[in-house]
Amino acid sequence: MMDTTGGSRIVSAHRQIAASPDQIFALIADPSQQPRWDGNDNLAEAQPGQRVRCSGQVFSMTLTNGNVRENHVVEFIEGRRIAWLPSEVGHAPPGHLWRWELEPVGDTATTVTHTYDWSRLTDEKRLIRARGTTPEMLQASIARLAAIAEAQ
Template identity: 70%
Template sequence: MTTDTGSSKVVVAHRDIAAGAERIFELIADPSNQPRWDGNDNLAQAPAGQRVRGTGEVFTMTLTVGATRENRVVEFEEGRRIAWLPSEPGQEPPGHLWRWELEPVGDALTRVTHTYDWSRLTDEKRLVRARATTADKLQASLDRLAGLVES
C-alpha cells in the first residue's frame, strides 16, 4: 500500500513482508546492502563495515552518478526504526530525511513503513529530485526488500 498526497512533502509506503523484523532490519541497517533493494536506482555502493548501531553515527554511500553522500543517523531503535539525513561530505544536511519503521505482526510477518520527508529541504537544486521521489519509488524499495527476505 502506498500513500502519496500529491503535493505533500512527506511520502509514505507500507508493505507487510513475510519475514521477521530482525532479518529485514539487518538489510536496512547495513548500508552495503542498500543498493540491492533501492527502488530509486540511486545507490551504487557503500563500503562494508558500516552497520548502524545508534543515533549520531554517519555512514557513506556512493550514488549512481558517482557522488558521495554522508548519512547522519537521527533516529534509531534496533530492529524497529532507523532514519537518516543525507548530505554532501562535510556539509550540513539540506533537510530531507529517509525513515524505515518495522512493526512485527507475527513471528514471520512484519509491517514495514518507508518514509521520505522533504518538508525541511532548503536546497533549491534538490527540489526536482525530491518531487520525483514518489510513493511508487518507495514501494519499489519495499518490494525489492521483500524479494530478498521472502525467497
Template identity: 70%
Template sequence: MSTDERVVSATRLIRADPVTIFELIADPAQQPRWDGNDNLSTAPDGQRVRAVGDVFTMTLTNGHVRENHIVEFEEGRLIAWRPSPVDAPQPGHLWRWELRPVDGGAEVTHTYDWTQLTDESRFSRARATTSEKLAASVDRLAAVAEA
C-alpha cells in the first residue's frame, strides 16, 4: 500500500473569522457539533488545547473514551493529535487541522494520516476515513463558524 493511500485530506474556504474557526477546533467540547464522521459524542469542558504535549479526552459514539495527544500546534493556524485508548500506546494515526488566513476567512485543510498505523485490525476503519468524510467535517465546521 502506498503512502498516498494512507493520507487523505479535504480543503475549503470558510468565510468566518479564523480565530472563531480555530476555537471550534481547539476546544474539544465543540468538536461533536461539527464532526462529519458522526464518531464523537462528548468531551468535558475546560480542555482547550494550547500546546504540543497537551492531552484531551473524548467519548466516542460507541462509548469508548480516547486520549488525544497534541503533537503539532501553532495558535490560530495548526493543531494535530494522535488518538489512543486511555493509558494505552498511540496506534499511529494522526488528525491534523491547518488554517491559512485569507481575505474574508480562512482556507481550512483537514488531514487524516495513517502512515504510521501498524495494528492491522484498525486498517479497515482507517481505509473508510475518506476525503469525503473529512470534507463533511470541514463543511459542518463551516456551517457552525459561518452562522
C-alpha cells in the first residue's frame, strides 16, 4: 500500500513483510546492506563496519554516480526506527530526510513504513529530484527489502 501524506513534500509507502523487526532492521541499519535493497538504484556501496547503533552517528555511502554522501542519523530506536539526513562530505545536510519505521505484527510479520521528507530542503539544486521521488520508488525499496528478509 502506498500513500502521500503531509502535502507533496512528504512521500511515504508501507507494506507488511513476513519477517521480524530485528531481521529487517539489521538490513536497514547496516549501510553495507543498503545497496542490496535500494529500489532507486542510487546506492553503489558502503564500507562494512558502519552499523548504526544510535542517533548522532554518521555513515558514508558511495552513490552509483561515484559521489560520496555522509548520512547523519537523527532518529534511532533499535529495531523500530531509523532516520538520516544525507549531505555532501563535510557540508551541513540540506534538509531532506529518509526514515524507516517498523511495527511488529504478531510474532512473524512487520509493517514497514518508508518515508522521504523534503519539507525542510533548502538546496535548490535538489528540488527537481526531490519532486521526482514517488511512493512507487519507496515501495520498490520495501519490495526488495522484503525479498531479502523473507528469504533469510
